Amino acid sequence: MSWCFYPYQLKNLVGVEISIYQILKDFYYKVLKKELPGGHLPVLESYLRDIEQSSLRAITNVEYANDMRNDSLEDPYLYVASHPLLMYRMIRRFVEDLQHILLDLEEYEDLIEALYYNANPQSLVFPTNQDLKDALDSILRTQEGTSLNTLEFARGKMDKLQTDIHVSALHALEIGAYYITEKNYAFAVEWLYYALDTISVSKSFVVEKYPIIEKFFRKTFNHAIELHNENWETVSTNYWNLNVFHTKITPPYNPRSYVRMKELMKEEAARSRNNLEWNWAISVNFMHVCAGKNLQTEKEKSGLSCWLQRKHNPYWVINPLKMELLNRDPPVYQIYDFIGDKLIAKIKNAAVSGLERSTVVDRNDASRSIVEQTRTSSQTWIYDNKGSGKFLLPLSYRMQLMSQLTLVPPESCDAYQVANYGPSHHYAPHIDSFEDPRRCISKGNRILTIMGYLSHVKAGGRTGFPILGVAAEPVKGSIVMWYNLKKNGNDRDMRTWHGGCPVVFGVKWITNKWVYYKENFRDFPCGLNPEE
Numbered sequence: 436m437s438w439c440f441y442p443y444q445l446k447n448l449v450g451v452e453i454s455i456y457q458i459l460k461d462f463y464y465k466v467l468k469k470e471l472p473g474g475h476l477p478v479l480e481s482y483l484r485d486i487e488q489s490s491l492r493a494i495t496n497v498e499y500a501n502d503m504r505n506d507s508l509e510d511p512y513l514y515v516a517s518h519p520l521l522m523y524r525m526i527r528r529f530v531e532d533l534q535h536i537l538l539d540l541e542e543y544e545d546l547i548e549a550l551y552y553n554a555n556p557q558s559l560v561f562p563t564n565q566d567l568k569d570a571l572d573s574i575l576r577t578q579e580g581t582s583l584n585t586l587e588f589a590r591g592k593m594d595k596l597q598t599d600i601h602v603s604a605l606h607a608l609e610i611g612a613y614y615i616t617e618k619n620y621a622f623a624v625e626w627l628y629y630a631l632d633t634i635s636v637s638k639s640f641v642v643e644k645y646p647i648i649e650k651f652f653r654k655t656f657n658h659a660i661e662l663h664n665e666n667w668e669t670v671s672t673n674y675w676n677l678n679v680f681h682t683k684i685t686p687p688y689n690p691r692s693y694v695r696m697k698e699l700m701k702e703e704a705a706r707s708r709n710n711l712e713w714n715w716a717i718s719v720n721f722m723h724v725c726a727g728k729n730l731q732t733e734k735e736k737s738g739l740s741c742w743l744q745r746k747h748n749p750y751w752v753i754n755p756l757k758m759e760l761l762n763r764d765p766p767v768y769q770i771y772d773f774i775g776d777k778l779i780a781k782i783k784n785a786a787v788s789g790l791e792r793s794t795v796v797d798r799n800d801a802s803r804s805i806v807e808q809t810r811t812s813s814q815t816w817i818y819d820n821k822g823s824g825k826f827l828l829p830l831s832y833r834m835q836l837m838s839q840l841t842l843v844p845p846e847s848c849d850a851y852q853v854a855n856y857g858p859s860h861h862y863a864p865h866i867d868s869f870e871d872p873r874r875c876i877s878k879g880n881r882i883l884t885i886m887g888y889l890s891h892v893k894a895g896g897r898t899g900f901p902i903l904g905v906a907a908e909p910v911k912g913s914i915v916m917w918y919n920l921k922k923n924g925n926d927r928d929m930r931t932w933h934g935g936c937p938v939v940f941g942v943k944w945i946t947n948k949w950v951y952y953k954e955n956f957r958d959f960p961c962g963l964n965p966e967e
């Protein structure tokens with residue numbers, strides 16, 4: 436079980452931890468009141484405090500907010516399980532703190548039994564070191580993928596959202612050290628600077644008592660600066676990495692004097708948007724559109740608009756399509772309020788228990804699909820033409836009427852792919868039509884993508900188009916639609932590179948409907964020029 440890949444499983448662990456907290460808190464008070472033998476319990480005390488200042492505070496806030504309003508209620512445990520910093524802090528407590536506490540309190544057999552059995556009725560397997568590594572990796576991928584500012588992120592700000600959660604100096608030290616192992620020196624320096632700054636400002640009890648701790652923080656920080664400078668030549672010229680500052684660091688380090696290389700390369704990358712083969716600029720532009728920046732030129736932006744579309748059809752006269760054109764050539768549409776809340780709830784309900792890690796086509800053997808870091812969501816398929824999936828048929832007819840293509844018969848499309856993303860989960864830029872002609876034998880290639888958002892996302896999780904320089908915002912109930920083939924109906928349109936940006940905070944749900952060529956070549960809006 437990799438906890439960090441499944442937010443809906445992780446939320447059960449949040450519940451287990453709260454039960455553990457209640458049992459240990461009772462025990463702690465009994466010891467304090469001398470109803471039970473035992474001395475000072477500093478590790479237990481800091482463990483309980485850590486829960487109170489993170490998960491418990493978040494849960495109380497969500498419950499309070501839920502009381503204040505009566506529309507859709509937020510699940511407090513899912514809130515914790517989908518917040519990158521809360522998730523990391525919880526997994527860390529399981530892996531590092533709880534183990535020590537259990538060893539310390541071994542002789543209280545009733546307590547240990549209650550912790551293992553009463554608090555954990557489903558016998559969940561507690562997180563391991565690998566899960567802690569995954570949680571640290573989550574923080575790194577989220578920050579790298581959306582270019583988050585370190586000081587803001589460490590204090591709980593993500594995208595435009597300020598959350599009431601921050602990490603301590605010790606956490607930042609651990610995160611910074613992880614960035615070093617991942618050779619991301621610029622972010623490592625930033626995190627370790629935050630760690631050092633926080634520990635010296637707070638002048639906590641621990642630091643005053645043990646000045647060596649501050650020395651250790653400083654040493655790690657200086658080590659990151661040395662590594663940054665030693666590796667600067669190699670990393671700054673490696674367009675696939677670029678995780679250093681624009682210049683070597685001359686101590687004393689002042690955060691305002693250094694710009695990350697990837698930020699600096701932004702303009703060069705934006706100028707290379709016409710290079711349609713996979714190249715470094717696609718990944719840099721993807722990061723920037725994922726961070727909410729628009730790279731379209733004035734010319735590209737002209738003519739973009741939104742309108743109500745009735746298509747001279749009574750169906751749409753009553754309930755017109757709320758269209759927005761995100762890009763003109765090739766056209767990318769976002770259509771709002773296309774899937775209703777009740778249907779969305781049904782789709783998620785049908786999908787949630789069947790979610791499994793998504794795969795991608797193996798580059799060495801196109802007949803195989805493999806789990807890869809380039810796509811970290813989980814997913815399942817729902818067929819609208821059989822069994823319990825038939826509730827989706829009206830949506831398919833609606834899509835058919837809207838797109839004016841055939842997508843109800845199974846040979847004209849794929850089933851609905853329903854995918855779920857938690858923090859840091861993403862789908863790296865790709866093209867939805869197939870490169871390998873063997874995959875097009877039965878239905879032809881994928882002409883059209885209709886991708887529906889089945890949730891809002893608190894932060895991150897846009898759908899980015901690096902060549903087009905634009906991203907769609909995940910708006911629940913809206914769909915995004917574009918053609919994956921050129922007008923000649925044959926060639927893949929290489930301008931449609933797109934990907935799922937890392938989710939920063941929250942869970943993202945989407946559904947994909949891919950429409951194929953063979954059943955649709957008559958209706959496909961073809962052009963006269965075979966090159967186009």
Ligand SMILES: O=C(O)CCC(=O)C(=O)O
Nearest residue numbers: 862897898934935945947
């Ligand atoms: O998650 C997204 O925003 C994009 C998903 C996507 O491109 C796909 O599933 O093919």
Ligand SMILES: [Fe+2]
Nearest residue numbers: 865866867933
């Ligand atoms: Fe896609």
